[in-house]
Structures are given as C-alpha cells and as structure tokens.
Amino acid sequence: MTRATARRRRTASALVALALAGSTLTAALTAAPAAHADAWRDKEYWLAESGITKAWEVSRGANVKVAVIDSGVDGKHPDLAGVLAGGVDVSGAGSPDGQKSIGAKPEHGTLVATMLAGRGHQPADATASPSPSAGPSAAPDGIVGVAPEAQLLSVSTWLGSPNPGGKSDQDQIPQAVRWAVDNGARVINISLGSTSPEWPQSWDAAFLYAEQKDVVIVAAAGNRGGGNVQVGAPATIPGVLTVAGLDREGTASIDSSSQGISIGVAAPAENLIGGLPGGGYAEWAGTSGATPIVAGVAALIRSKWPEMSANQVINRIVSTAKDAGAKGKDPLYGFGILDAEAALKADVPESRVNPLGSISDWIRVHRRGNLATASAAPSAVPSSAAPTLPEATVPVAESPSQLDGAVPALVVLGFGGLLLCIVGAAVFQLRRAARPAPPGGPGGPRTPDTGALDSADSSGKP
DSSP: OOHHHHHHHHHHHHHTTOOOTTOEEOGGGGOOOSSSOHHHHTTOTHHHHTTHHHHTTTOOOTTOEEEEEESOOOTTSGGGTTTEEEEEESSSSSOTTSOSOOSSSTTHHHHHHHHHHOEEEOOSSTTOOOOGGGOTTOOSEEEEOSSTTOEEEEEEOOOSSOOTTOOOHHHHHHHHHHHHHHTTOSEEEEOOOOSOSOOOGGGHHHHHHHHHTTOEEEEEOOOGGGTOSBOOTTTTSTTOEEEEEEOTTSSBOSSSOOBOTTEEEEEEOSSEEEEOTTSOEEEEESHHHHHHHHHHHHHHHHHHOTTOOHHHHHHHHHHTSBOOSSSSSBTTTBTOBOOHHHHHHSOOOOOSSOTTOOHHHHHHHHSOEEEEEEEOOOOSSOOSSOOOSOOOEEEEEOOOOHHHHHHHHHHHHHHHHHHHHHHHHHHHHHHHHTSOOOTTSTTSOOOOOOOOOOOOOOSOOO
16 A cells, blocks of 8 residues: 555545535524525525526526435425435435435535525415515525526435444445436535545546536535635545635635635625425525535536536536636636626637546546546446446556566665675774884884873873
C-alpha cells in the first residue's frame, strides 16, 4: 500500500462522517401545520430573485428524474404528492423504497426534496385563490420547488452517526450514485459534504459511471458554520457542479457556505424554507438548500432540451451566472451567481467539455493507472432500468517491471560499497598517523612515542 493510498483511506473514514452539508434548522422546526401554508410559500424569495419564475415560462421540469441522495424523502408530505417515481435504501437501515427518514438528520432529505420539486397542495378551503408569486399553475398552498413537474428518486443513506445497518459511508455513496444512474436519473442532487477534499478511491468508478452515462451531479460546497472551511468531497470531484451559498443580500454567506477552487456557481443559502417529514415546514440554512435550487434548474434545462449533454447543461448554468467577487472564476462564487432565467433563455454557445473538469481525466493522471475496458463491478442493488451505454471503466494499476524491482537493490548496494570505501580510507589514514616517528628529526632516529601529554608548569616561573 502506498503512502498516498494509506492517507486517502485515513481521510476517507473521517471524511465520510459526511456531515449533511451543513444545514441548520431554526426553532421553527417543530412548528407549522400542513394546511394553509401560504405564509411559508411566500417566503420562497429565491423563486423570483434567482430568475426561476421567469424560467418557468420555458420549462417546469417535466419528464426529468432527479435522484435525491440523502436521509430519505417522505413521499407522504402534502407538497410531494405524486412527485416520487421510485426509491431505494442503500444503508441497510431504511425502508426498501427510500422513504423512511433516517440518519443523524432524518428531516434533511424531505427539506431538500420539497425545495427541489415540491408541488404545493390544495388548501382545506377549496375557494382559496393561488398566489401569483408561486408561478403559473402552482398549487395555492405549500412549497413549490424549482422544478415542480420533475419526478424524484429517493435514495436513502445513513450518514452523520453510526449506521445500525452496518454499511459505511464509503460503501453507501458509490452504491447510491450507481442505483440513481441505472434507474433513470438525469440529475443527481447530493446535499452532503465532508471536511476533507479527498475521497476514497472506491468512489472513482461510480462517479465515472455517472459521467459516462451523461448524468449531471450537483453537490453542496459545505458550510463554515458546520466546520467546512474549505470545500470537501464529494463536491471536489472533477465534473461535479459544486454549489456555494449566498446570504439574504446576495453575497457569499459567512456561515452557510465555504470556499474552494471547485465551486461552480452560488445560490441562496440563508432564510430558506422546506418541508418536514409528517407534513410540517421549517426554516433552515446551508448549501444543502442552495444545492436543490441549482439541481432544479438543471432539471428545467434537461426538460427543455432532452438531447442536451450533461456537459452542455453545466456549461449553460455557469456561463450565464452573474459574475461576483473577483473578476472571473473565484473560490467564493465560482463562475458567479445563479441566473435561472438566463440559463433557460440565453443564447449559449455549444460546449463539448465540462468547464468543471472530468473524473476520467483526473483518474488517468492522479491514480497513475489506465482506464481499462473491463466492466466495473455491478451495483449491489438490482436495477429496474437496462443500461443504454457501455459500463463504466475503472483504472487498473500497471505491474512493475523487473528492472523497476532491481533498481532499489542496486542503489542500496552502490551506496553500501561507497560507504565501505570511505571507512577503509579513514582507518588507513589513522593507522598511518599513529606510526612512531624516527628520533632526531627528519631523516634521523626518533624517540618512541609514549602517548603521554607534556606536563604543564604550574609554578608561574618562566
């Protein structure tokens, strides 16, 4: 095992204590009846300020599946009626359909899901009229998500505390990504983060699989308030669209964001609201909430242009973002602040490459292996969708040559021989210096050397 591999394994175990990307809930967590929630929906300031209501004139996310890899999504929430199109549990501790709320923050997945694809609900008083701020055809009460006509896949994971199901974070994340891809997700939302920029090598194949299957992955940058001073994995994986957080004034949030060179775009992360398991609502903050806003916009784009590649979708989002902070891409805002209207309406040149990089290129350079044509290991969870593209490839380490194995031995022998020569020469010189000098000075007989030092005169006389 190389030193780098050992370090990655150590960071992986700490890494994926995977704090649920730093979301924080206010005291409103326990509040909120499900009915007549107009006041909650009216707090969705990002729908107008991020250009989402204008983007709805073009697309509302129909016919697109978005996977929510999180703590489970409560499909019984009134604002999620008819939204879930499937699900699974990869933790071993949840329900088979992924709808049981589990983990250290069991409410987290439902908060994310309602912000992403909530559809609101009809009020108890059927005569209530819809609010214009909710956008066209939106239900009058409850939370309306960024992509209210998209469908969700709930992939439940147990993160943030010891998993009674026995499966580690390192196992759950790649299995979740694979299942989502195999079951038709065109966008994957990962509102999870860690304090380490490194990720386990076991994740490579799953994220490569998603890249080769042309799936957009959106991940949270993490929060300083949650201990994430810099962006942590999986938001550091090349090709992933990483989302930073903004405060209510539209500047980089001090507590509800972090910084790093992998950030792609920034979106609102403070004074957010979302649905809770059981039908309630809560105010919350963090890049966990900024991420479904961006993932929702990705769903709007994929609905409008079904044939558009994942690279083009990401490029459209970042290239239409409003520049902020230092000119050009910077570690606080990435390419800028999300502008959903421009992402759906602007004339954006076609791009064949992902501006945020490629996991396949990264593997080739940094794992010091080749992308083999062998198939990657199949997902442990049965897939309901037949693969349409070749299986993802995984890096295979090259075997060392015989010459490579012999070089260290030759180096050791060479330095050992040189050391013996130096020691031998020193001994020879010492023995030569120790020989008796002939008496009478040069050329004559010398007095034998007794080895005694001359005595010093202590009398003080000259």
